[in-house]
Amino acid sequence: MPSLAKGRNERPPNGDETAAGTPSERAPNTEIRLGALEHYIAFHLRLAQNASFKAFKRESGDPELRPGWFAVMSLIESNPGITPMMVSRASGRDKSTLTPILRDLSHHDLIERLPVPGDKRSYALALTTTGREKLRELAAHAAIHDRKLDQIAGSKKAELLALLRRISTLLN
Amino acid sequence: MPSLAKGRNERPPNGDETAAGTPSERAPNTEIRLGALEHYIAFHLRLAQNASFKAFKRESGDPELRPGWFAVMSLIESNPGITPMMVSRASGRDKSTLTPILRDLSHHDLIERLPVPGDKRSYALALTTTGREKLRELAAHAAIHDRKLDQIAGSKKAELLALLRRISTLLN
């Protein structure tokens, strides 16, 4: 059976000893060792995405700035006439997850559904004028958030983006 | 009102014209333009994390290899005597999300809860012998997954990890 003392002794000795004491007396999480997790990309990917998501939500009290809405509207703006299936593939999500988003966007008159000539099963998506205005608003908010990420990435931004792109592309 | 034809025309002319036709005749998602999203770190972070998560689940049919369990058990292994609050902070999640995980791990006799001398509100976590064995299994599976990520990151792995760490650290 491992004792607490054993656990403590496994740490390499360092200056933190002065702050040591009962667990509740320790500094927030400075001393916690990640162990095997330390070198796991998947783990750090989750931490980073989670932190980004929380910051995104926190910074814009705007409940309408949902990551989902913003991404879908951007895709439609850049690809007028895009179909739900194409949006699904571009955003790496199942088609069924798009139905409610597109319904909401449609109800808010932000997008319109146009017939696809030659395929009655599908429809083509386009932003309405209102939708374009709304997207400008959302983009302004999102930019504030991503600017922080830009600062954090600094000169490595292009490299980070390339790596993330490779991960999502090759892992399918 | 924007027409579909207008939308198509907005694309810069390129060799893809040969593959163009009705949307359903197009290649999977090659032609979809990300537009503003192209340079958003947050967006690519979500794509990458999602792809990683799906691959993780797909590759190990093992329903017990939940990212949550693995991370928590690893943290306990590397920090015997760690408290739930410390795990919460180290994994960037609210303390309330840990309760059910710790309960499950406890029910499976993978961890034990020991008293913390000097603080009756909390308890110290440690892996049981069974827990250590189980963690070895899970780690073997997880390693297979992360090896793929390692390959994808290649020589940039250290840099990627450093960037992800910076993101989760500075965004709080």
Added chain:
DNA sequence: TATTGTTATACTCTATAACTATA
């Protein structure tokens, strides 16, 4: 008063499977 851990509750994101209407 503040903190730890638990509980109750709810929200978001996502997926699967079955369905329809086309193709």
Added chain:
DNA sequence: TATAGTTATAGAGTATAACAATA
């Protein structure tokens, strides 16, 4: 038969708020 989109349903993962015990 296969595909596009919808529906119903479920499962992770996470959060907030209120609570009891303790600090």
